[in-house]
Amino acid sequence: xxxxxxxxxxxxxxxxxxxxxxxxxxxxxxxxxxxxxxxxxxxxxxxxxxxxxxxxxxxxxxxxxxxxxxxxxxxxxxxxxxxxxxxxxxxxxxxxxxxxxxxxxxxxxxxxxxxxxxxxxxxxxxxxxxxxxxxxxxxxxxxxxxxxxxxxxxxxxxxxxxxxxxxxxxxxxxxxxxxxxxxxxxxxxxxxxxxxxxxxxxxxxxxxxxxxxxxxxxxxxxxxxxxxxxxxxxxxxxxxxxxxx
Numbered sequence: 001x002x003x004x005x006x007x008x009x010x011x012x013x014x015x016x017x018x019x020x021x022x023x024x025x026x027x028x029x030x031x032x033x034x035x036x037x038x039x040x041x042x043x044x045x046x047x048x049x050x051x052x053x054x055x056x057x058x059x060x061x062x063x064x065x066x067x068x069x070x071x072x073x074x075x076x077x078x079x080x081x082x083x084x085x086x087x088x089x090x091x092x093x094x095x096x097x098x099x100x101x102x103x104x105x106x107x108x109x110x111x112x113x114x115x116x117x118x119x120x121x122x123x124x125x126x127x128x129x130x131x132x133x134x135x136x137x138x139x140x141x142x143x144x145x146x147x148x149x150x151x152x153x154x155x156x157x158x159x160x161x162x163x164x165x166x167x168x169x170x171x172x173x174x175x176x177x178x179x180x181x182x183x184x185x186x187x188x189x190x191x192x193x194x195x196x197x198x199x200x201x202x203x204x205x206x207x208x209x210x211x212x213x214x215x216x217x218x219x220x221x222x223x224x225x226x227x228x229x230x231x232x233x234x235x236x237x238x239x240x241x242x243x244x245x
Contacts, residue, residue, distance in 0.1 A: 044196075046075035046193065046223065048182070048191050049075075049191060049193075049228040050191050050227045050228070051083065051189070051228060052227045052228070052229060054229055058190075059189065060190075061188050062111065064115065065085070065232075066086065067147070069082050069084055070084070070231060070233065071083070071129055071231060071232075071233050072229060072231075074117075074179055074192040075179075075194070075201075075223060076221055076222065076224065077216065077220055077221075078215075078220025079119065079121065079204065080121070080128055081117050081118060081119050082117060082118050082150065082176075082233075083116075083117045083230055084138060084148070084161050086114045086115075086116070086161065088112075088162070089108055089112055089114055090113060090161075092106060095166055095175050095197065097175075098123075098173040098198055103197055105163070105175070105178055106164070106178050106181070106196060109181045109182075109190070115181065116178070117192065118159075118179060119177040119179065119200070120176075121177075121201075121204050122136050122152040122154065122157055122172060123167070123198065124152070124154075124155045124157050124171050125155055126203065129233060130215070131237060131238065132239065133239045133240075134233060134237035134239070134240050135152060135154040136152040136153070138150055138233070145160075145168065147162075148161055150176065152170070153242070155171055156169065157169070165178065175198070177196065177200070178196040178197050179194075180192065180193050180194040180195065
């Protein structure tokens, strides 16, 4: 479904919400999320988008390289998200937003329950991957850190993707928002169907309104279509800003 703007008449919003919740319920059953995840206050359903490569072919979870960050836009065409496959199964964890709302992060999906997705907008200064450069990415953990760490070099905020992207160091006030994934075990395809946790899209659009307008025109605030392109971060951004561990 194509949306011309971020807002729409109240009746359309209600119809979209009812439709999205219905789709989400089906997604939760098929992906093993469980009904408890649907009722969390911080959860927000969006229209379903199939993750595809640059040629339009659906992404399969088994083809994702382990600990290689991928980027796709969701739920808006101008809001990037990370897709990450880790080596071990990922379980849910109780987390809190900056406002103190408690929620359960999502378990991994896919054959090994090791695929997760998070908003790629840092929770501190909202740095994000752009086609020119990215100050936020995934690196190997050092010392007592987990094996893989989402690291924003702009402010040294660090997140653990195996624990719902909870903050493990730096000034970030809350975890990265989770992107809810639906996995089809028959095809191994992945769909994004919503977000969970402290999303920051309104503030993001306000802060980067001019830059997003220059880069994408008005489409940044449009909701994603039925498909969204997913590619490796190293190909999404021309330059990956290195930062010390």
